[in-house]
Amino acid sequence: MENTEKYLEQAELLKALAHPTRLCIVNGLIEREHCNVNTMKDCLSLPQSTVSQQLAILKARGIIEGRRNGTEVFYSVVDERAKAIVMYLSGNKALGCY
Numbered sequence: 001m002e003n004t005e006k007y008l009e010q011a012e013l014l015k016a017l018a019h020p021t022r023l024c025i026v027n028g029l030i031e032r033e034h035c036n037v038n039t040m041k042d043c044l045s046l047p048q049s050t051v052s053q054q055l056a057i058l059k060a061r062g063i064i065e066g067r068r069n070g071t072e073v074f075y076s077v078v079d080e081r082a083k084a085i086v087m088y089l090s091g092n093k094a095l096g097c098y
Helices: 005-017 020-032 037-044 048-060 080-089
Strands: 064-069 072-077
Touching: 005 020, 005 080, 020 037, 020 048, 020 064, 020 072, 020 080, 037 048, 037 072, 048 064
Parallel strands: none
Antiparallel strands: 064 072
């Protein structure tokens, strides 16, 4: 049997993306390049706490990063593998989540 340890990192990336809201967030960030949580919550029609929880998971996995601009934090996708996966799943075009 092949050693599965080398697939651990890839599996963790897929687990982080394996939620409809997180997929939608990443797709929207790919389309817009960056966005703040208030815009996301309005476009997703979800409470800010829910969006923030999903952002925290994506940030902890290194998929996105936040940059502060005054009192707002703007998020963007920094993991090229995540970009490629989400673009592939969306047929190389934005899913239109927000």
